Amino acid sequence: MNTFPQASPAPRPVHKHRTAALALLSLLQFLIAIDVTVVNVALPSIGxxxxxxxxxxxxxxxxxxxxxxxxxxxxxxxxxxxGRRRMFLLGAALFAAASLVAGLAPSLEALVAARFAQGAGEALASPAALSLIALLYPGPEERAKALGVWGTISAGGLVVGVLLSGVLTQLLHWRWIFGINVPLAAAVLLLTPVLVRPDSRRTRTGRLDLPGAALLTAGPLAVVYGVLERDVPAVVVGVALLGAFVAVEARAKSPLVPLSFFAHRTRAVANGATVLLSAALSATFYLLTLYLQQAMRLEPLQAGLAYLPFCAALLAAISQVSRLIGTLGTRRTALLGLALTGAGLAWLARLPEHGSYAADVLPGMIGVAAGMGIGLVALQNAALQGVTEHDAGTAAGVQRSVDQLGGSLGLAVLVGLAAGGAAQVSGFRAAFAWALLGVVIAGAGMWALAREREVRTG
Structure with missing residues (x-):
């Protein structure tokens, strides 16, 4: 995959609406990011x-x-x-329609199906938005700034999602966490033809690896179903489908991910560490939300506000990552993020049955937030190490995929472990302990990379 523009014989003129277009493209990504976290505080009400x-x-x-x-x-x-604009519009339309269905869902099954469709909308819109930004800002420096704006707005969506969930759930209804997407996505659909140039009429040729895409989606779905339902055959089928994905990619003429891409050790380890860190973070969001509302008896609005320190720590950590990488290097900065996350998880692994927010929740929450802000960004940088124009799009796509799939698979496994506890909170403690083990394994991999580099350069 290559989401960056191909070289053209003559430079394109500067788009007179490109600042407005960047804001528009970022708005949809903001909504997409919100929907990753907006459901968390609403989950008890939905349940x-x-x-x-x-x-x-x-x-x-x-x-x-x-x-x-x-x-x-x-x-x-x-x-x-x-075409980039065409796929962006299609993804935005699918996301808007799925949000409407989710807000009106008459059953949990209908809600989950709508969430599947929202994910498909994201998969179409996000790569298209990145490519459009690359076309709007062709210079390396201005493109880096534009992508920085896009990334910051995306991270802001994750933060806003947590807070918005509590406000809408308590003051209106949980259905509004999806309904609010509809008018904003509609505005994106109306303004995109005005602010974004039409796609080039140049004919594009190439193959689609549809079997690979189907296997990469069906495999994790089967594994998650098997884990949550304690259905061993389903887990086996899911693992077999993922094995088939690797076999298909090895033989496909135009694979989604050339297996040679993972021959770069730093990229491979960084992506593996991202899976484990994302799993821990997804489980923390989910389990802490349940603990705040079910064990500590907080109202949805109170639970949303309880995440304010988390949001502040996350944004503060993100603001310091570039400075830390300049001082410590990418690998050691990733290690710092993993260490902070591990410290937070270790604190949460001792949650009492009826704990205090200030003493039992807040310290662990701050550690996880700081580790998330530093660790994920540093691992993203490591996963993009050594890329060229030929494989930059593939590297970015792989990193985004392992982040999301790792979070989903990890959440399923850790929630399954939590559900197996003799009591609810003891199950939470067990899940946080297993998440901590995963982060320790990720840290060991990054530490080995850092030591290897020291030996080579020393």
Whole structure:
């Protein structure tokens, strides 16, 4: 996949509306990011309405990220072949329609299906938006600034999603967490033809790796279903489908991910560490939300406000990452992020049955937030190390996919472990302990990379 523009014989003139176009493209990404976290505080209310337990509710979270992550690489390929503006509009329309269906869903099954469709909309729109930004800002420095704006707005969406969930759930109804997307996405659809140039009429040729995309989506879905339902055959089928994905990619003429891409050790380890860190972060959001509302008896609005320190720590950490990388290097900065996350998880692994927010929740929450802000950005940089114009799009797509799929698979496994506890909070403690083990393994991999580099340069 290559979401960056191909070289052209003559430079394109500067788009007179490109600042407005950047804001528009970022707005949809903001909505997409919001929907990753906006459901968390609303989950107990959704569960109460539909009579769903924690395992069933986790599909409301994982359904979105599983389908989005599984189809993201295919979305990038479709963008290259069929046109950037066209695929952006199609993805935005699908996301808007799915949001409307989610807000009106009469059952949990209908809600989960709508979340699947939202994920498919994201998989089409996000790669197209990145490519459009690259066309609008062709210079390396101005493109870096534009992508920085896009990334910052996306991170802001994750933060706003947590707060918005509590406000809308308590003051209006949980259905509004999806309904609010509809008018904003409609505005994107109306303004895109005005602010974004039409796609080039140049014919694009190439193959679509549809079997690979189907296997990469169906495999994780089967694994998650098997884990949550304690269905061993389903897990086996899911693992077999993922194995088939590797076999298909090895033989495909135009694979979604050339297996040679993972021959670069730093990229491979960084992507593996991202899976484990994302798993821990997704589980923390999910389980802490349930703990705040079910064990500590907070109202949805109170639970949303309880995440304010988390949001502040996350944004503060993100603001310091570039400085830390300049001082410590990418690998050691990633290690710092993993260490902070591990410290936070270790604190949360001792949650009492009826704890205090200030003493039992807040310290762990701050550690995880700081580790998330530093660790994920540093790992993203490591996963893009050594890329060229030829494989930059593939590297970015792989990193986004492992982030989302790792979070979904990890959440399913850890929620399954939590559900297996003798009591609810003891199950939470076990899940946080397993998440900590995953982060320690990720840290060991990055530490080995850092030591290897020191030996080579020393």
């Amino acid at each position: 109460a309405q539909f009579g769903a337990d924690a395992a069933a509710l986790s599909w409301v979270v994982t359904g979105y990220t599983l389908v989005g992550g599984g189809l993201l690489l295919l979305g990038g390929r479709l963008t290259d072949l069929l």
